[in-house]
């Protein structure tokens with residue numbers, strides 16, 4: 001179990017009051033395992049991707065009401081990041097001011113069970129919207145606001161590249177979420193899923209290619225190309241459906 005020490009705002013409330021780091025870590029671990037048990041029992045699904053299922057934590061005491069667990073169940077060994085690597089990349093991105101879910105802890109046991117506990121993003125992914133699984137959020141039903149959202153999403157991607165030196169490499173519409181602010185109801189773009197991301201200095205071939213130990217090469221789509229596709233798809237979707245939204 002690895003705990004992200006910058007996540008104290010989500011961590012068990014008493015954990016950081018203890019002087020002995022070890023005890024603190026053990027208590028937090030016990031509490032997080034109890035949280036995970038409950039997540040596994042309830043199986044309230046938030047989303048499903050290629051490698052993982054993501055479950056919401058329905059907190060009986062409403063103490064940590066905004067966390068979720070990504071259970072990595074279909075990870076391809078050698079290709080994607082494990083839960084700890086993904087947590088570290090999320091933390092790195094956050095430290096560089098990129099809006100990604102706040103990671104809390106990661107876990108990996110000897111049987112290969114892996115999960116990542118993180119902040120739940122309040123809103124749908126762009127893919128959920130395009131596939132009509134979720135209604136277009138009200139905050140985006142205006143051409144100017146949609147444009148602002150897309151510009152901000154592009155800026156977040158640039159920050160990820162230039163400040164954090166991270167390339168996402170799987171930046172399709174399912175990995176861009178619309179975070180809805182609970183108070184203002186405004187939309188903000190949130191980049192998720194750093195499961196295939198890699199530290200890199202530029203969008204060159206080296207960053208976008210992996211060679212596994214057996215010599216097999218994998219090529220990844222450039223983030224800029226993936227984002228341009230999402231932008232075009234969302235604008236097309238908007239144009240096609242906007243009449244339905246005007247009362």
Ligand SMILES: Nc1ncnc2c1ncn2[C@@H]1O[C@H](COP(=O)(O)OP(=O)(O)O)[C@@H](O)[C@H]1O
Nearest residue numbers: 047048049050051052054101119120121174193
């Ligand atoms: N922090 C989060 N908050 C809310 N929903 C999430 C969060 N992380 C992931 N999801 C949902 O779960 C889906 C799968 O998660 P993701 O990290 O993309 O896994 P995969 O590596 O399998 O693609 C996402 O497309 C999204 O719908």
Ligand SMILES: [Mg+2]
Nearest residue numbers: 049174175193
């Ligand atoms: Mg994904």
